Amino acid sequence: MANKAVLLNTVPPYGYVVANGKWKGSALAQSLQGNVKVMFEEHLGVVDFLLSDKSCVLHVSESDMVAGSAYKRKIVRFRNANSGLHGLVVVEKTRLSEQDFPSLQKFVVFELGLxxxxxxxxxxxxxxxxxLALGVSKENPFRRSGVSGLLDPVVLALVQQIPGVGxxxxxxxxxxxxxxxxxxxxxxxxxxxxxxxxxxxHVWGFFHNPFD
Incomplete structure (x- = not known):
C-alpha cells in the first residue's frame, strides 16, 4: 500500500506514461511506445495509466461493459485511489456496448464526479x-474547470438526457x-x-432521485 501511495503522488515527466504492468505486451501499450516513453509499474493497483498532467486513467473495455456491472465497482475503487489527481475514465463505446453507455455516463460523471x-x-x-502525455493543447480540454474541448459534447449529451431539457x-x-x-x-x-x-x-429530480 505504501508503494502505491508514493507512486500515485509521482508525476511522470513530459512525454512519459506510467502504465500498469498488466498492459505489458498489449496492442495498446505497443501503440503508446511508438510515440511516448512508457514505464511499466506493478504497484498501481486499479489505476491503468499515470500522466504528466497529474491525471490518472482507468480504461474500461468493450468486454468489461458487456460482461456485467462488476466494472462499476472497479470505477469506484479507482475514484477512491486517485486522491489529488484528475481521474479520467476512458471507455470503449462500440456497437456492442452502446446500449450500456448512457447509464455509465450518469454513473461516472454525475455520481462519481469523474x-x-x-x-x-x-x-x-x-x-x-x-x-495527453505530449500536452498537445496548452489548455488541457479534460480539466474540470468549465466545459470546453472534447469534454463539452459529452456533458451536453448527458444534460440533454434530463426530461424537458434540450x-x-x-x-x-x-x-x-x-x-x-x-x-x-x-x-x-x-x-x-x-x-x-x-x-x-426535472433537473433537480434527475440528480437527487435514484437512477432507474
Whole structure:
C-alpha cells in the first residue's frame, strides 16, 4: 500500500506514461511506445495509466461493459485511489456496448464526479493518451474547470438526457454552472430562470432521485 501511495503522488515527466504492468505486451501499450516513453509499474493497483498532467486513467473495455456491472465497482475503487489527481475514465463505446453507455455516463460523471471519455477502440485510447502525455493543447480540454474541448459534447449529451431539457436549455445550464457538481447542487430556484419551473423540477429530480 505504501508503494502505491508514493507512486500515485509521482508525476511522470513530459512525454512519459506510467502504465500498469498488466498492459505489458498489449496492442495498446505497443501503440503508446511508438510515440511516448512508457514505464511499466506493478504497484498501481486499479489505476491503468499515470500522466504528466497529474491525471490518472482507468480504461474500461468493450468486454468489461458487456460482461456485467462488476466494472462499476472497479470505477469506484479507482475514484477512491486517485486522491489529488484528475481521474479520467476512458471507455470503449462500440456497437456492442452502446446500449450500456448512457447509464455509465450518469454513473461516472454525475455520481462519481469523474471525466468520461469515449473512444472507438484500444487504438483510439492509445492516441488519446499520447495527446495527453505530449500536452498537445496548452489548455488541457479534460480539466474540470468549465466545459470546453472534447469534454463539452459529452456533458451536453448527458444534460440533454434530463426530461424537458434540450440542447438550448442544456447549453444555458452549463454556461451558468461551471461544473456538473455545481449543477447537481443547484436548488430549483436557481434553475428556474434558466429552464423554467417544470424543467427545473426535472433537473433537480434527475440528480437527487435514484437512477432507474
Amino acid at each position: 471525466t468520461l471519455l469515449p473512444v472507438g477502440s484500444a487504438a483510439e485510447a492509445a492516441q488519446l493518451l499520447v495527446q 440542447k438550448v436549455k442544456a447549453a444555458g445550464l452549463l454556461r451558468r454552472f461551471s461544473s456538473v457538481h455545481q449543477l447537481c447542487g443547484a436548488p430549483v430556484r436557481e434553475l428556474e430562470p434558466i429552464v423554467g419551473h417544470a424543467a427545473a423540477q
